[in-house]
Amino acid sequence: HLCWVCVIAATEYHLGLLKAKLAKYRAQLLEPSKSPAAKGEGFDVMKSGDARVALIGFPSVGKSTFLSLMTSTASEAASYEFTTLTCIPGVIEYKGANIQLLDLPGIIEGAAQGKGRGRQVIAVARTADVVIMMLDATKGEVQRALLEKELESVGIRLNKSKPNIYFKPKKGGGISFNSTVTLTQCSEKLVQLILHEYKIFNAEVLFREDCSPDEFIDVIVGNRVYMPCLYVYNKIDQISMEEVDRLARRPHSVVISCGMKLNLDYLLEKLWEYLALTCIYTKKRGQRPDFTDAIILRKGASVEHVCHRIHRSLASQFKYALVWGTSTKYSPQRVGLTHMMEHEDVIQIVKK
Ligand SMILES: Nc1nc2c(ncn2[C@@H]2O[C@H](COP(=O)(O)OP(=O)(O)OP(=O)(O)O)[C@@H](O)[C@H]2O)c(=O)[nH]1
Numbered sequence: 001h002l003c004w005v006c007v008i009a010a011t012e013y014h015l016g017l018l019k020a021k022l023a024k025y026r027a028q029l030l031e032p033s034k035s036p037a038a039k040g041e042g043f044d045v046m047k048s049g050d051a052r053v054a055l056i057g058f059p060s061v062g063k064s065t066f067l068s069l070m071t072s073t074a075s076e077a078a079s080y081e082f083t084t085l086t087c088i089p090g091v092i093e094y095k096g097a098n099i100q101l102l103d104l105p106g107i108i109e110g111a112a113q114g115k116g117r118g119r120q121v122i123a124v125a126r127t128a129d130v131v132i133m134m135l136d137a138t139k140g141e142v143q144r145a146l147l148e149k150e151l152e153s154v155g156i157r158l159n160k161s162k163p164n165i166y167f168k169p170k171k172g173g174g175i176s177f178n179s180t181v182t183l184t185q186c187s188e189k190l191v192q193l194i195l196h197e198y199k200i201f202n203a204e205v206l207f208r209e210d211c212s213p214d215e216f217i218d219v220i221v222g223n224r225v226y227m228p229c230l231y232v233y234n235k236i237d238q239i240s241m242e243e244v245d246r247l248a249r250r251p252h253s254v255v256i257s258c259g260m261k262l263n264l265d266y267l268l269e270k271l272w273e274y275l276a277l278t279c280i281y282t283k284k285r286g287q288r289p290d291f292t293d294a295i296i297l298r299k300g301a302s303v304e305h306v307c308h309r310i311h312r313s314l315a316s317q318f319k320y321a322l323v324w325g326t327s328t329k330y331s332p333q334r335v336g337l338t339h340m341m342e343h344e345d346v347i348q349i350v351k352k
């Protein structure tokens with residue numbers, strides 16, 4: 001007779017394998033197409049400023065209207081779909097930072113497979129620090145789910161952190177599997193089957209988190225991007241108060257009206273929070289720190305990054321730095337070029 005544990009386990013393995021196959025198929029979508037027309041995918045807009053934000057959304061949700069409102073760049077807006085056909089960069093100046101905002105063509109279902117300018121738009125999205133997914137508040141929830149699916153299918157993970165799994169392919173020795181937590185979604189057998197599907201027969205695997213098979217596959221495949229995303233519901237001037245209330249309470253969501261300039265300040269605050277930039281203050285010997293002019297860096301910046309920002313040749317003349325703040329155990333602490341800076345640290349650089 002059939003044992004239920006076996007039936008469930010069999011289903012689990014079957015699904016896990018199926019997913020591994022699917023992920024492999026989807027990985028091919030990410031490979032650059034060989035046709036010359038697809039060359040230069042991603043609209044070739046130079047990265048500039050301290051951070052990059054991409055506006056992703058269906059046609060006519062108000063992306064261009066938003067760019068024109070928030071930056072000094074004008075992007076044509078109109079009531080017909082696909083008004084914007086290319087990537088239009090603008091700059092938001094906020095708290096001393098220059099944030100590059102990219103207006104993009106609208107995308108629709110099938111974008112990842114190349115519908116419209118979908119592939120190019122998604123290629124730009126991958127290079128952003130934060131995605132603003134702009135939604136038409138009058139259109140219901142379908143658009144959000146469809147776009148999430150499109151981005152998901154090309155390896156973009158929204159508001160998720162990298163699965164805490166140590167994975168290292170080896171030359172020999174088979175598969176060594178360990179976990180530091182109780183696993184409810186994966187087992188050693190399933191992990192092995194998935195690895196075999198990828199023709200990996202020797203590897204070290206350590207789960208430090210109760211991850212799903214999909215998350216494990218993400219780790220094996222490797223080219224995923226984990227990106228913060230703000231869902232921005234525009235045109236709230238067209239919906240009921242109850243509806244506004246409901247949308248505003250959704251996770252990672254902000255409601256606005258470009259038409260009536262409503263809640264844009266709050267959106268900027270949220271965007272700043274999602275960008276999570278690191279502000280560093282400099283200090284000269286014997287003087288107080290200059291809190292009026294921060295150096296703005298991405299997360300994970302080192303003392304060397306700070307040096308480069310101050311002067312191109314500073315790193316080569318660098319002797320040591322004194323740092324006050326949360327990145328050090330003592331304040332001040334003497335550190336080298338590789339020391340990792342944290343938000344609101346103060347630094348004094350001593351030259352040779
Ligand atoms: N009622 C209302 N209409 C808005 C609002 N924001 C934008 N619109 C209108 O929505 C239409 C589309 O705006 P666009 O800025 O062109 O939209 P888009 O997302 O850039 O569109 P595509 O470039 O075609 O993808 C225009 O007619 C805008 O005037 C808003 O807050 N409320």
Ligand SMILES: [K+]
Binds near residue numbers: 079
């Ligand atoms: K439009």
Ligand SMILES: [Mg+2]
Binds near residue numbers: 076083084103104
């Ligand atoms: Mg537009």
